[in-house]
Amino acid sequence: MKKDYTGVIKSLGAVFLGLLAGAVLMAAVGANPIKGYIYLFQGGFKSFERLGNVFAISTALILTGLSVAFAFRTGLFNIGASGQMLMGGLAATAVALTFDNLPRIILLPFMFIVALLGGALWGIIPGLLKAKFNVHEVVATIMMNWIAYWIVYYTVKAYFTAGLETETASISAAAQLRLPWLTDFLNGSYLNMGILIAIGSVIIIKLILDKTTLGYELKAVGFNRHAARYAGIKVNRSIILSMMIAGGLAGLAGLTYYTGYSINMQIGVLPVQGFDGIAVALLGATTPWGVFFAATFFGLLHAGKGFMSANTVIPPQIADTIIAIIIYFTATSLFIEKLWVRFKTKRAETKKIKSGGDE
Numbered sequence: 516m517k518k519d520y521t522g523v524i525k526s527l528g529a530v531f532l533g534l535l536a537g538a539v540l541m542a543a544v545g546a547n548p549i550k551g552y553i554y555l556f557q558g559g560f561k562s563f564e565r566l567g568n569v570f571a572i573s574t575a576l577i578l579t580g581l582s583v584a585f586a587f588r589t590g591l592f593n594i595g596a597s598g599q600m601l602m603g604g605l606a607a608t609a610v611a612l613t614f615d616n617l618p619r620i621i622l623l624p625f626m627f628i629v630a631l632l633g634g635a636l637w638g639i640i641p642g643l644l645k646a647k648f649n650v651h652e653v654v655a656t657i658m659m660n661w662i663a664y665w666i667v668y669y670t671v672k673a674y675f676t677a678g679l680e681t682e683t684a685s686i687s688a689a690a691q692l693r694l695p696w697l698t699d700f701l702n703g704s705y706l707n708m709g710i711l712i713a714i715g716s717v718i719i720i721k722l723i724l725d726k727t728t729l730g731y732e733l734k735a736v737g738f739n740r741h742a743a744r745y746a747g748i749k750v751n752r753s754i755i756l757s758m759m760i761a762g763g764l765a766g767l768a769g770l771t772y773y774t775g776y777s778i779n780m781q782i783g784v785l786p787v788q789g790f791d792g793i794a795v796a797l798l799g800a801t802t803p804w805g806v807f808f809a810a811t812f813f814g815l816l817h818a819g820k821g822f823m824s825a826n827t828v829i830p831p832q833i834a835d836t837i838i839a840i841i842i843y844f845t846a847t848s849l850f851i852e853k854l855w856v857r858f859k860t861k862r863a864e865t866k867k868i869k870s871g872g873d874e
Contacts, residue, residue, distance in 0.1 A: 522800030526845065529798065530812070533841030540836060546829045555834065558822025559815040565822075567697075567704025571776055573814030575600070577713040578768035579792025580799060580806040581720055582761045586652075587801045588724060589757040590737030595641060595656025596765040597789025598663035599634040603766025604773035605667050606633035608683055608780050611690035612675055619689040626690065626770060627712070634766015635759045637663060642758030646751035652758065660785060668782045675780075682781045692775030709771030714807070716764060721803040723760075733757050765789065794842045813838060 538548035559569045579596040586593035606629040614622060641655035677684030692707040724730040735743040736753040744750045768788060773780050795813060799805030820834030 529844035537837035554823040555819040558819025564702040567701035567706035571705035576810035580795030582764040583796035584801040586761040589733040598660035599765035600769040603630035603634035604769025611686040630770035635763035638758040638762020642755035707775040709775035
């Protein structure tokens with residue numbers, strides 16, 4: 516079976532155009548684009564510490580990108596990864612602070628399970644509303660983001676602060692995903708066990724989508740809900756299950772971020788990784804391994820922008836602008852592809868009518 520590389524080509528084209536536009540912006544501020552990109556990529560690859568930080572930043576993006584991509588592949592648009600990430604992070608942090616006397620070998624799996632369940636619960640609710648009452652998942656998940664925001668805000672202030680009221684107490688070393696030997700090897704990098712959770716999730720989601728009956732049913736519902744129902748697939752169950760899995764993935768992003776990259780939770784912050792996950796999913800063509808490489812690329816841009824700014828006159832916002840432009844070209848390529856498919860379909864129909872008339 517011949518593989519379709521259309522998605523890869525579109526993503527690479529979007530990256531190329533984004534980098535090209537970034538070069539134009541660098542030139543506009545009086546900087547040398549080549550020198551700017553050299554420092555940008557050096558900021559991610561110059562040392563083991565910086566390389567580790569690229570993957571540390573990418574970890575949560577991989578999981579939120581997977582969350583959005585999985586829902587999208589099943590016909591749903593999950594805008595609620597930020598809220599799901601918050602609930603997963605809150606559940607994991609609460610366990611870490613409450614049961615800090617447990618052995619590490621028991622505490623970490625406990626935190627993993629509650630983070631998964633916390634995010635999954637926050638995904639099930641919009642799934643139920645969609646399945647039972649046809650409430651659009653975009654509206655429902657956006658509202659759930661803000662409900663999660665305020666739950667975290669008041670729960671942390673009421674039960675988990677220590678000194679500062681704007682953040683939780685720091686979790687103990689036993690509850691952290693960081694590994695001392697890995698931190699030492701990477702000269703202080705934030706890379707932790709979360710990257711293993713992210714890579715494992717990529718592999719599992721890939722297997723679910725491509726190798727299981729469940730994956731086939733979920734994709735069938737996403738492709739054509741009415742045809743799937745006619746074929747005997749339980750559509751409502753598939754919608755709820757899809758949002759539950761998507762929410763669980765985002766919940767794991769909360770675990771890796773708040774107990775791995777960080778060691779506490781701050782209130783009044785809606786994590787941007789949930790929204791960046793949309794960009795990662797689009798650039799990754801909503802495929803699991805595509806999401807992995809897209810998240811790594813974004814992690815490189817985020818990790819390198821400070822080094823670029825410190826060594827040139829280029830402001831760090833240029834890197835954020837490059838990301839935005841890449842997203843724009845990715846979204847535009849999807850639009851252009853739809854127009855092209857529509858044009859070819861109409862052209863084929865016209866030829867068919869003409870050939871029928873000639874007969």
